[in-house]
Amino acid sequence: QKEVEQNSGPLSVPEGAIASLNCTYSDRGSQSFFWYRQYSGKSPELIMSIYSNGDKEDGRFTAQLNKASQYVSLLIRDSQPSDSATYLCAVGNRGSTLGRLYFGRGTQLTVWP
Amino acid sequence: DGGITQSPKYLFRKEGQNVTLSCEQNLNHDAMYWYRQDPGQGLRLIYYSQIVNDFQKGDIAEGYSVSREKKESFPLTVTSAQKNPTAFYLCASPAEPGDLYNEQFFGPGTRLTVL
Numbered sequence: 001q002k003e004v005e006q007n008s009g010p011l012s013v014p015e016g017a018i019a020s021l022n023c024t025y026s027d028r029g030s031q032s033f034f035w036y037r038q039y040s041g042k043s044p045e046l047i048m049s050i051y052s053n054g055d056k057e058d059g060r061f062t063a064q065l066n067k068a069s070q071y072v073s074l075l076i077r078d079s080q081p082s083d084s085a086t087y088l089c090a091v092g093n094r095g096s097t098l099g100r101l102y103f104g105r106g107t108q109l110t111v112w113p
Numbered sequence: 114d115g116g117i118t119q120s121p122k123y124l125f126r127k128e129g130q131n132v133t134l135s136c137e138q139n140l141n142h143d144a145m146y147w148y149r150q151d152p153g154q155g156l157r158l159i160y161y162s163q164i165v166n167d168f169q170k171g172d173i174a175e176g177y178s179v180s181r182e183k184k185e186s187f188p189l190t191v192t193s194a195q196k197n198p199t200a201f202y203l204c205a206s207p208a209e210p211g212d213l214y215n216e217q218f219f220g221p222g223t224r225l226t227v228l
Contacts, residue, residue, distance in 0.1 A: 042221070044203070047219060090156075100158070103148075105154055106155060
């Protein structure tokens with residue numbers, strides 16, 4: 001069973017701070033990595049995808065991937081109360097069943113004003 | 114929701130009853146997936162289909178059944194054999210047909226409660 005582990009949280013940061021969310025995965029053959037944001041009662045929304053080692057920035061979000069350490073993270077700069085949500089890490093392997101993703105349990109983030 | 118619709122939004126089931134959750138997509142995608150989410154849990158794969166008239170069991174298929182008679186439709190039936198069906202059910206499809214990087218987008222979900 002391929003495993004995806006996230007720091008369980010909850011994580012609480014003040015408005016304007018940097019929120020750091022972490023994820024590790026067990027399948028060394030994994031090739032695609034995603035961060036989803038899920039508001040309470042809603043479906044997950046894709047916010048970041050990363051496929052190569054290094055950093056990928058999109059606005060206030062930065063995804064970091066280190067395949068050697070089997071580690072992927074999401075940084076949220078200048079956190080806002082609207083960022084309060086559960087963040088799901090998902091991992092895929094192009095060599096396995098096409099389209100199959102493995103999800104972590106999520107980290108609940110609260111940004112307080 | 115990227116062209117994926119699910120209905121109903123809320124569903125209540127009595128003990129021993131079968132219920133069917135609808136998932137429709139107008140994206141012309143071949144692949145579709147059903148996930149289950151429990152409070153504080155990640156998404157667990159129930160069934161998936163990569164093409165019409167073909168589907169495979171995921172990690173927690175027991176007590177569920179699916180059909181894929183049309184490309185745009187992938188209904189999920191929760192049978193009476195599923196002992197703990199109360200959960201949030203999510204249907205998903207890849208961003209692009211044949212997308213090799215597995216980016217998936219989700220429908221709005223159906224919340225099922227057993228009375």
